[in-house]
Amino acid sequence: MGCGVSKSNQFHKHSRKAIRAAVLIQRWYRQYVARTEMRRRYTWHIFQSIEYSGEQAQIKLYNFLGYLMDNFTPSSTERNLISHIFRENDVCWDSEWERYFCYKNIEVPEVYSGPHLTFPLTVEQAVGLLEAFRNKKQLHSRYVLELLLETWKLLRMLPNINRISTCHSKEITICGDLHGQLEDLLLIFYKNGTPSLEKPYVFNGDFVDRGKDSIEILLILFSFMLVYPCDVYLNRGNHEDHIINLRYGFTKEVLTKYKIHGKRILKLLQKIFSWLPLATIIDQKVLVLHGGISDTTDLSVLTKVNRHNYVSALRPPKRRVHSSAAMSIDIDMDDDLWSTSKIYQRRASLTYPKPLGPRECFHNRSLQDFSTRIKANMENELENSKRREVILAAALNRSQQDILSVSTDSVSSDNVKDEWRQILDLLWSDPMNQDGCMPNEVRGGGCYWGPDVTEDFLNRHNMQLIIRSHECKQEGYEFCHNRKVLTLFSASNYYDVGSNRGAYVKLGPDLVPYMVQYQASSMTRELTARQR
Numbered sequence: 001m002g003c004g005v006s007k008s009n010q011f012h013k014h015s016r017k018a019i020r021a022a023v024l025i026q027r028w029y030r031q032y033v034a035r036t037e038m039r040r041r042y043t044w045h046i047f048q049s050i051e052y053s054g055e056q057a058q059i060k061l062y063n064f065l066g067y068l069m070d071n072f073t074p075s076s077t078e079r080n081l082i083s084h085i086f087r088e089n090d091v092c093w094d095s096e097w098e099r100y101f102c103y104k105n106i107e108v109p110e111v112y113s114g115p116h117l118t119f120p121l122t123v124e125q126a127v128g129l130l131e132a133f134r135n136k137k138q139l140h141s142r143y144v145l146e147l148l149l150e151t152w153k154l155l156r157m158l159p160n161i162n163r164i165s166t167c168h169s170k171e172i173t174i175c176g177d178l179h180g181q182l183e184d185l186l187l188i189f190y191k192n193g194t195p196s197l198e199k200p201y202v203f204n205g206d207f208v209d210r211g212k213d214s215i216e217i218l219l220i221l222f223s224f225m226l227v228y229p230c231d232v233y234l235n236r237g238n239h240e241d242h243i244i245n246l247r248y249g250f251t252k253e254v255l256t257k258y259k260i261h262g263k264r265i266l267k268l269l270q271k272i273f274s275w276l277p278l279a280t281i282i283d284q285k286v287l288v289l290h291g292g293i294s295d296t297t298d299l300s301v302l303t304k305v306n307r308h309n310y311v312s313a314l315r316p317p318k319r320r321v322h323s324s325a326a327m328s329i330d331i332d333m334d335d336d337l338w339s340t341s342k343i344y345q346r347r348a349s350l351t352y353p354k355p356l357g358p359r360e361c362f363h364n365r366s367l368q369d370f371s372t373r374i375k376a377n378m379e380n381e382l383e384n385s386k387r388r389e390v391i392l393a394a395a396l397n398r399s400q401q402d403i404l405s406v407s408t409d410s411v412s413s414d415n416v417k418d419e420w421r422q423i424l425d426l427l428w429s430d431p432m433n434q435d436g437c438m439p440n441e442v443r444g445g446g447c448y449w450g451p452d453v454t455e456d457f458l459n460r461h462n463m464q465l466i467i468r469s470h471e472c473k474q475e476g477y478e479f480c481h482n483r484k485v486l487t488l489f490s491a492s493n494y495y496d497v498g499s500n501r502g503a504y505v506k507l508g509p510d511l512v513p514y515m516v517q518y519q520a521s522s523m524t525r526e527l528t529a530r531q532r
Helices: 002-071 077-086 094-100 123-134 141-155 182-192 214-227 242-248 250-257 262-275 340-348 359-363 367-428 451-461
Strands: 161-164 172-175 201-203 232-234 279-282 286-289 437-439 447-449 465-468 477-480 485-488 502-507 514-518
Touching: 002 242, 094 262, 123 182, 123 214, 141 214, 141 262, 172 182, 182 214, 182 502, 182 514, 214 232, 214 250, 242 250, 242 262, 250 262, 451 465, 485 502
Parallel strands: 161 279, 172 201, 201 232, 286 465, 465 485
Antiparallel strands: 172 502, 279 286, 437 447, 477 485, 502 514
């Protein structure tokens, strides 16, 4: 029995040591996890701060250059240079642009091994294009321009806000930011299937920039939209903007991949971006937009704006001043006569006539000649005075008409600025936890809006949910404002490998969001997209 007691004591002694060791390991592991999580959060905030400060710097730089451009003289070479960069003053008919973007004179060499396209596109061609990009092949510039031209023609027929229904399909799939990460799009199509009549998609903006495959993502989405124009919907994001593209890589990517025709492709994409719809409404209850709303957002206003005028959402479009022939006066006089002060100076010269010539000339003339000259000069001055009176009256009348036209233009300008602010808020805003609405000084554009603004907006428009993107989330999605705002982000590994998951949402007739998360890897390209 003594031997049994000693064995029991030894067992309890060893078990206490094991428990103590397990507690130490557990404590160490918890500290390690806490340190790792703290490091991850700090890294996350640093990357996000860098991202937002970059956007803010880009907006400030654009506003600064815009100010310089507005204050340069029209003949200044610097103004021409900045206008060439900003590309906002192009006044051409769409037919003229189509001739400029013509692809028929571009030949495809026999050694070209990439995909060939014929229009109208077929499903097989769209899937073949997807597979070609998965295998890192490049589409020839002739087909790129042809595909973009067909896309531009289609987008010009679409409304500002698309309205779709779940009654024609079981579910609608909504994707957030992709940012040029083709692996994420391939993984979405692998898990969920490619777009079809039974599987409609809504892509919620920010297709380009930062990633290395932005042009490929655009061409894939455009090709499926051309095949299924009633089942693939694209919303504009804040990165569908040529000014933002200059900083975040898309412009450089296109010019690198298409060295000969890259500028034409970029110009056509600039047109396409301005024609992308601003939002999508599902079953009249769910609003899908890229950024967010503000306390002034009104869908009735957004449905009426000429969205293509806002080539860049960073500044309101400039009002072009056209001279009117009816306002001009056909009088053969110097331009300085239009100056009121100079008119009065000329009138005052009647009282003090100009000298008649040198003294020697004066002495050689007779008194009669002198009096005749004085009389003739006075008659001429009186006649000129009458003409100047007419000009002065016309100038005053013209100034009054200009004042009236300026007041009318100011009303029009106010309307344009109101529309511009609504579009800016739609593309750049972010939600916040506290009530109210305030300028988004972190990004430099849009606003922060609170739960009360969401509640008021949904009540006014009889809706129940807002789905937006624009912000990277660690899990790929995040609810806020009492689950009435859903942020959706589809670009995984956005800041770094493992930094975040991507996600997409599926909406059925019950309009209850079903979230699907994923994380792309280097092996994603080996997966084959499937069509269901």
